[in-house]
Amino acid sequence: MRSTVGTRVAAAVAIALATACAPPASGNGASGFGTTRVVARSTEVRADGRAYDGAPPVIPHALGGPCTTCHDDDGSAIAGIGMAPASPHGSVGATGSFRRCQQCHVPATTPDLRVASVFKGLPQGAWKGGRATPGAPPTLPHTLQLRENCLACHAGPASRVEIRTSHPERARCRQCHVPE
């Protein structure tokens, strides 16, 4: 156990360092398996996998073992592959309602469409929460539905730079940040 953890931490550090030195994300699907370069996901990469803002992302890699082996509460760095983001759903759901990840997340097995679609989803971007006064903690600009684990998106090497927190060590986010 201890040695596994050590390896994973080491890999995370190595990858994160690589991240820090990497050029800005270019939206070329770098979060997929099979790449060795790991960069923070850009908003475009994030949007690629979703039908609209708030939609469950599709699975961008081939299926392997149980999803939560890598996508657990804090995410896992996988040497030579990349950062498997944490599950934003929190650990309670993972043993109950949300046990079956593929109820909502499915892989794409083909890039083709059978019939073209004119659907335009709610755009995805990064937008700021309001602040009561300059310097006050921003409010949460989005719903917390299925996003109980804030650090899944706001911390870690896979997080988008725009929304990355400068203080992930203060684990109780909602002590200061409240929904709008």
Added chain:
Amino acid sequence: MMQRRAFLKMAGVAVPAVAAYSCADRDEADRLMANAAPIDRASVSWAKAPCRFCGTGCGVMVGVEQGRVVAVRGDEASPVNRGLLCVKGYHLPGLLYGEDRLLYPQKRNADGSFSRISWDEALDLVASKFKDTLAAHGPEAVAMYGSGQWTVFDGYAALKWVKAGLRSNNIEPNARLCMASAVSGFMTQFQSDEPMGCYQDLDRGDDFVLWGNNMAEMHPVLFSRILETKRVKPATRIVDIATRRTPTTDYADMHVLFKPGTDLALANGILHLLVAQGRINQAFINENVVFRRGIEDLKAIGYGCFDDQKERYTFEDVAKPSSLAELTTFLADYTPEKVSEISGVPVQQIHALAAIYGDLPRGTVSLWCMGVNQHVRGTWMNNLITDLHLITGKICRPGANPLSLTGQPSACGTAREVGTSSNRLPADMVVTNPEHRAEAEHIWNVPAGTISAKPGPHAVDMFRALKRGDIKAMWIQTTNPWVTLPNRSRFERTPNDGKFIVVSDIYPTPTTAMADLILPAAAWVEREGVFGNTERRTQQWNQLVDPPGEAREDAWAIIQVAKRMGMGNLFPWPDDNWHEPMFEEYRRFGVGHGKDLAAYAQLKETRGMVWPVVDGKETFYRYTAGYDPYVKKAQGAHFYKAVGYGEKAAFWLRPYHPPAESPDKDYPFWLTTGRVLEHWHSGSMTRRIKQLHQAVPAAYLEMNRADAEEMSLKKGDKVKIVSRRGSLELVVEVDGRGRPPRGTVFVPFFDEEKLINLVTLDAMDNISKQPDYKKCAVRLERA
């Protein structure tokens, strides 16, 4: 240790993240945010609607911006799904936006092509064709084929037009192909359709017994409710009784594999042990149960004239009284050893199942859907599952009930409650009962004798009649029979054959390809609607966006045709406000009869209401003291709708009969068909949604690894599947999401390019007349 591990992992992530959060990153973040187009979240409005797909009836919040649906969220206020959806639900908006939406009426030309015409021309054409056919050939020559996806408005307008306007009983829903056995199950036992329990049983039950039900894929949100129950109460057990391994099996505490069709023997085997071991609730039986027996002679019953190509199947069961003593004798044939021999289920597992049902204090919830309903003895199987609950008194008790799941969003609300079938009227009434006809004629304000007493043909016979030419004009709405009918080649049609077929739909399908006239329909939130789900919950939604082009809602088209045929008196409401008055008229059928629907105004304000709704209050447990206002007893159950059984429930003795067709040396494999999580029904909507199509782009053939190796086949190879009726080429899947046992293959039916219904059998249930899509004999050839 876990805490330490979490801390270390956290550190591994957080430290570099902090390290990475340099001034350069802050600058980069500021640059990205500055360039981001401002998104005005306030421009999106959110409103409630039920999901368009399955019978679960999940609530969604629909996000609309500039007249288009741009997002959905699981509705946290919905008691059905509490904010969670499945992958189909999350991708709902896409169903409206396939590039090939039907936008205007189109009429077939003599050369087979279609030309655009106006709605006025189209409605005139339908009216004149139906009028002429009625005049020349009578009411048995016209027909309407609808759907469990019809809103209550569509179904009610269609029913009233056909039964009171055309004076015909030739109206059927596609629900005949999916829920009919559940209906006849409930009707034969309680003389009223639909379950006594509700989704709260999924939270309150101790053991969940799934009969032929791949719930993880087919009713995923309900399955996740069971998984949550198991998290909270780890002693919860899930039993998967099935003919193949599915994603559901992964979560089961016990997997019971049986040979196709032998569930009848298995249920009798469990009953045998319950009676032999005295694990029955004698007090409940004395107070609430009568015993009945029907016709059991295999020769007299048959399988619905699939083999001899006869055209009409009219078997009717005859009930005779029976008793617990007779049941004991009857069950002597079903010893665990004998049942094990028939079903392939180990004796030990039969004992384990009897121990679950026979543990009287524990709450057992039985769940089933198409595995039981699409069965040549589907009504019997529905009866037997409910029998297990009646004999143990595990019924009308929160957390202990049989709960029949439905596949279509309004199979219950429309097909079953409105009664859009050849023999039914709203609120459990039937056309063969003179009092029921009189009641309907009174509410509809039409002359006595308007409604015909002669039931029309059931769905499969209706299409046989169309093929024969006995039916000459048919209107098909919201369904795709030329994909979903079994043994489809029996129902092929060449357009311009002198018949007239109108198809209302939202996309081109193999059914619109058979049409003489295509009408473009408004879908889901492009119109106002009401659906009724599995748990008797009636859910209303408002129109949220305009339909594309000239698409209109189906009910509107029916009303316009009726008006052109001089039947406008049936729909006396103003063109700009007819939904609420129509619903209030329909509601009169059930009020005071234990089928009381909520008032329309209340439906608009709530996340649905579970009927009977009396004094504005829902009834979660029907026939149950303390819950159902119609039950006057202080405790226990009262089956007040079953007047014919002295207000008790009927326990039916039902034997095992073999399937209509079983594997032999020429056709050595079982074929079973069904759905996959990502696709819904014939795929006309889900295959136009990017994420769903890309996940499962085509149908495939699932087979056992050992069978594949024996034929030198591997995943991805092509194989030809051949039955006595047709053949099809498919790609082999081995060790995929479903894993059939040796000798069984599975093919999903969503793919109109890989039409498995060319291979299936049109054998049907003797009582419900629902076809059996789950078992026929096939052989495989290397392609």
